[in-house]
């Protein structure tokens with residue numbers, strides 16, 4: 465009773481993650497990208513290792529957390545899309561090492577991808593929902609939002625800035641892992657940037673500290689800490705299988721009740737620390 469027969473232990477889930485969620489970015493070795501010169505265009509593979517990392521979600525609940533100092537104490541800090549630090553340093557910190565951006569950021573001019581300081585002097589990782597069957601030709605012709613033209617431009621204009629595109633196989637592998645650990649049928653849409661980022665960081669951090677992904681006692685329907693827009697779906701999910709991602713992250717984590725409640729923080733071991 466209670467325990468479901470099909471549910472894996474924490475260790476088994478971590479092991480599945482380590483074995484099936486190796487980071488993969490577009491390297492131009494496949495068509496149509498090889499023909500388009502992506503082999504020369506893509507930067508050298510990401511391989512720096514960090515000891516401790518922070519993943520800072522954009523949830524409204526991080527407001528009034530005073531977590532900024534703790535977040536900045538990590539060796540690397542991951543942020544999402546257009547989430548700012550300026551004016552929110554006390555709660556979210558001021559250090560950014562990597563930013564995951566969905567293709568709307570590249571395609572939609574309101575985000576000023578080319579000129580905004582949010583996207584300068586950091587590593588960028590972009591993604592777009594490709595078809596589940598990973599038909600790269602179809603994806604290139606019909607991305608959800610056109611990220612390829614802005615990517616090519618940006619790589620040519622700022623060749624020194626590390627800028628990657630997630631390989632769709634990484635994204636859909638993660639979806640498969642969420643589904644394989646969930647009783648219900650989840651929606652056939654990619655995981656949220658938050659989940660992609662958490663698992664990406666497990667690839668090159670010994671310890672991953674995730675803030676306000678699993679909601680703290682400050683849980684609110686305020687969608688983002690940086691704008692006054694209220695929608696509970698931001699925290700629980702509509703398009704993305706967010707709720708199921710969060711259940712999985714919580715099951716994989718080793719966090720005290722206190723860290724969860726007060727900080728909305730869970731800690732995950734990096735792949736290098738998982739023994740299978």
Ligand code: NCC
Nearest residue numbers: 521522523524544545566568656657658659677687698699
């Ligand atoms: O909102 P978004 O995500 O940029 O948030 C980044 C990640 O933080 C986690 N989050 C956010 C808010 C909240 N209340 N609770 C949370 O747990 C999630 O893990 C989320 O992924 C995205 O995933 O890329 C998303 O992007 C926005 C939007 O495109 C960008 O902010 C750019 O404006 C999407 N919103 C819309 O398309 C309207 C959102 O669905 C997902």
